[in-house]
Amino acid sequence: MHLNRALQVTAAASSLLLVSGCGLFSDSTASTAGFNPPNIKMQSELGPAEGQVNLIAWAGYVEDGSNDPKVDWVTPFEKETGCQVKAKVAASSDEMVKLMKTGAYDAVSASGDASLRLIAGGEVAPVNTDLIPNYEDVFFGLKKQSWNSVNGKMYGVPHGRGANLLMYNTKEVSPAPLSWSAVFDDASKYKGHVTAYDSPIYIADAALYLRETRPGLHIQNPYALDQQQFDAAVDLLKAQRANVGEYWSDYLKEISAFKSGDTVIGTTWQVIANLAESEGAKVKAVLPQEGATGWSDTWMLSAKAKHPNCAYKWMNWIISPKVNAEVAEYFGEAPSNIKSCDETSDPAFCDTFHATDENYWKDVAFWTTPIEQCLDGRTDVKCVPYAKWVQAWTEIKG
Incomplete structure (x- = not known):
């Protein structure tokens, strides 16, 4: 069922009122007691763009039109910022950690089973979210969580989330x-x-x-x-x-x-269930009564970044409402920016992926790197x- 634009706006406004009353805009209280990562200085201001940014990402996160001409959020970024994107697709969290240790990359879309390893190893730096305007509109259920922050310091910007x-x-x-x-x-x-x-x-x-x-x-x-x-x-x-x-x-x-x-x-994952069903498989996916594990990916800044200003610009771009909506729909996950639900091509997308249903996510234990x-x-x-x-x-x- 497709809603007309006026109905979409009304529904989105009602949705924002609803979720604000359900705790999406209340602060998080994650704890990583006893975990003391290396003291790496946080960037205080943005300087000139360096003209390039080197990224490690999951497949489908950094699309430049080469896989599908209709799917391209890299080219507009390059035109707007002057930062040319060079991306390496990683097949696993272990590969991401290994690549980040080389110091050849500026940022990585790390899942929770890699993020604390990167923080503990001094491979990533805390991120100054004041330099990322779109961070303000990220769901609070994704901010200052045990997989992306330590002692109240954010170590990246949330990209999206999904349940297993x-x-x-x-x-x-x-x-x-x-x-x-x-x-x-x-x-x-x-x-x-x-x-x-x-x-x-x-x-x-x-x-x-x-x-x-x-x-x-x-x-x-x-x-x-x-x-x-x-x-x-x-x-x-x-x-x-x-x-x-x-x-x-x-x-x-x-x-x-x-x-x-x-x-x-x-x-x-929900996206797999959707694809399987669309291809004729007689399947259904459920969130069991015990709850489930899940994943939330975070764009993290290398502590050795050679192009930190372009990396900051990328982090702000990838969580901007329209781009975050495009990535979420292409990959199949709930977006991290609440305003992205106004920008999806499918008006029912955020409902399908429970993007604004905080009660749903309360039953999801997001991947977090186990530590001593x-x-x-x-x-x-x-x-x-x-x-x-x-x-x-x-x-x-x-």
């Missing part, structure tokens, strides 16, 4: 699943046809499920696991392994597996750091 949902074949899976138990405790019903996201951060999905089903473990934050809690999550995933047909990281392969019937249930300092505030134990998650993931997959 449960997708199932509506013909093969009955009754419709309401719980992650369908891929954990009850996964044997679909032996060989279960899929899961191929990353160490998936351990948090198991921890989130255990938080609700084994209260005796006292899990508060699925990214803050002491050894006992971590071992329980790993054991659950080792048990699940016998029922997994394939771990996915390439969304096209997941769509293909659901279309062919090789996979009938597992984790997904427990992110849930505990000081009497050490939590298992990400390096151990990587090691355990190798063991889980065999």
Whole structure:
């Protein structure tokens, strides 16, 4: 259903009133207690543009028309700022961290499973949001969070967000699943046809499920696991392994597996569910009753940036209302700028991706890099750091 422009404006105005009453404009209170990154000076003012900016990004984040002539937000940026964009597409968070360590790049679109690693390693600098005018319109649910800030300092600008949902074949899976138990405790019903996201951060999905089903473990934050809690999550995933047909990281392969019937249930993203359904797959995606993990990407500034002024201009550009709407629709995620919902080509887009539904996001635990300092505030134990998650993931997959 398409609304005319007048109705769109009225709906957007009502939406803004609604979300402002639901906490989207109340300040965040994330804590990274005990985490003290290197003291890197924050830029105080913008200087002349250097004429170039070197970026590391996820595929679909820095489009210049070469993949699709209709999809280009780089060329207008270059014309407006004089900053020529050179972009490197990374296939994983680990690759992003490795590339940032070279010092050859000015900024990166880091997910939460990379951001604290970059901050702790001194690879990125705190960002002066006063130099980024469009930051004011970013949803407060994305500001000063545990994956993009430390001690109240922002280490980048939020790009967008999405949830890791449960997708199932509506013909093969009955009754419709309401719980992650369908891929954990009850996964044997679909032996060989279960899929899961191929990353160490998936351990948090198991921890989130255990938080609700084994209260005796006292899990508060699925990214803050002491050894006992971590071992329980790993054991659950080792048990699940016998029922997994394939771990996915390439969304096209997941769509293909659901279309062919090789996979009938597992984790997904909203954009994958939409594409799979549009290609004829009989699927549905749900946010289970336990909640879900999710991802929020942040454009972060290299501490060694050779073109910091152009990087600042890029960060402001990529979260501007129209551009952020274009990226969100192309990639398939909720935009980070509240004004972007007025700019989407599909007037229902922000509803589909729950962009303004803060109650929806309260049930999503966004990827955050696990560190020894427990992110849930505990000081009497050490939590298992990400390096151990990587090691355990190798063991889980065999």
